[in-house]
Amino acid sequence: MTAAEHWASELAAWAIPEHIRAQAPESPWAFTPAVYRPPKEPTPDTLSRVRAREALPEGGSVLDVGCGGGAAGLALVPPAGRVTGFDQSRELLDVFAEGAAALGVAYETVHGNWPEDAGRVGPADVVVSNHVVYNIPGLAGFALALGTHARSRVVVELSGEHPRAGVNDLWRHFWEVDRPTGPNADDAIAVLREIGIEPQVERSPRPAWRTMDRAARVASLRRYLCLPAERDPEIDALLDDRPSPPVEAVTLWWPGSASS
């Protein structure tokens, strides 16, 4: 099995069992906008931001793929003078646009799926994509299109382990099912190497849910767990007992190949 096939098959194992999915009041995989709203106050620089910023000319452009509310791209203003948010969710693009307008930066939003709709957007000095790749079975094509859109550098951030693995015990509690744990960041790196991308790899601690509003987190988990809102107090109580696990952020960066 190739690294790309391994990645795709590990992700496929995350499909929610049909008898549970059928009871879900809302889509379990939808992203909750409140969760992805960037903090109002500036937060300390992450390693990924440092790597993106050092490749950006003053007033340069950023393309944020899977931008959500813009946590990755908008944090690069300044020196970034123009930020394009690309996402498959119109709701999240609205959050991105709100944040960009508040910063007073030139911006554009592009609605589409990466890489299928990558042709709708031009190149940028730096292309960033944070916490998206675990949603992408076709990681090779995804990564190649990031590279062809970057004049200077691609910076991808992902968690060391699958971001949903930390709540697998809740699936056992509510539904008595065992969930998968893989793939992990090393599996993503193997896919990149297989297609000739040799990324720089840097690992750093990532503050987990500490900065996130508790109610938003509970609502997001309830949707993912296919539960109705009446179960929120139970989810909230279970979260109380849990130590916040240290979450590792993995920053991958490589040169872009766009010429203009």
Ligand SMILES: C[S@@+](CC[C@H](N)C(=O)[O-])C[C@H]1O[C@@H](n2cnc3c(N)ncnc32)[C@H](O)[C@@H]1O
């Ligand atoms: C976990 S959120 C991360 C958002 C943001 N980058 C951040 O770090 O806060 C993943 C985002 O990727 C988007 N997304 C997932 N797959 C995508 C695809 N193939 N093309 C475009 N956007 C995608 C989702 O809509 C969502 O906004």
